[in-house]
Amino acid sequence: MDMANMFGKMREMQTKLKEVQENLDKITAEGESGGGMVKATVNGRKKVISVQIEESLMTKEDRETVQDLVVAAINAALQNVEIKSGEEIKKTTEGMMPNIPGLDLSKMF
Numbered sequence: 001m002d003m004a005n006m007f008g009k010m011r012e013m014q015t016k017l018k019e020v021q022e023n024l025d026k027i028t029a030e031g032e033s034g035g036g037m038v039k040a041t042v043n044g045r046k047k048v049i050s051v052q053i054e055e056s057l058m059t060k061e062d063r064e065t066v067q068d069l070v071v072a073a074i075n076a077a078l079q080n081v082e083i084k085s086g087e088e089i090k091k092t093t094e095g096m097m098p099n100i101p102g103l104d105l106s107k108m109f
Contacts, residue, residue, distance in 0.1 A: 013093075020092045027084050031076025033069040040073035044085040048074060 024044030032039045037054040051073070057066050 016093055020089050023088050023092065024085055027081060027088055029077050029080035029084050031073045031078070031080055033072035033076065034065075038066070038069040038073045040070065040077040042074065042077040042081045044081055044088065046078055046081065048077075 027044035028041055028049060030039055030041045037057055039052045041049045043049055051070055053066060
């Protein structure tokens with residue numbers, strides 16, 4: 001492979017990786033806990049977008065329960081978005097890299 005071709009492939013890879021990063025902002029996943037009483041939504045960059053808490057949980061006595069449910073919902077959402085993001089990264093970068101066992105580009109983002 002000549003150097004010009006190799007640099008062309010590298011530029012193409014940079015473009016694809018930038019596309020992946022932009023797409024991660026658009027991917028969202030939801031997690032819930034307490035039978036749906038608490039819901040959290042995160043994006044593909046693993047940032048929390050929203051938390052919804054059912055009004056019936058908003059009592060002083062339930063404060064610790066609500067806190068635990070929020071953490072559980074966010075963790076569930078993060079787990080769900082990791083799966084979605086991995087699929088998106090794999091789809092976008094397919095064919096760009098040789099099939100190297102153990103190479104997981106989704107861990108780069």
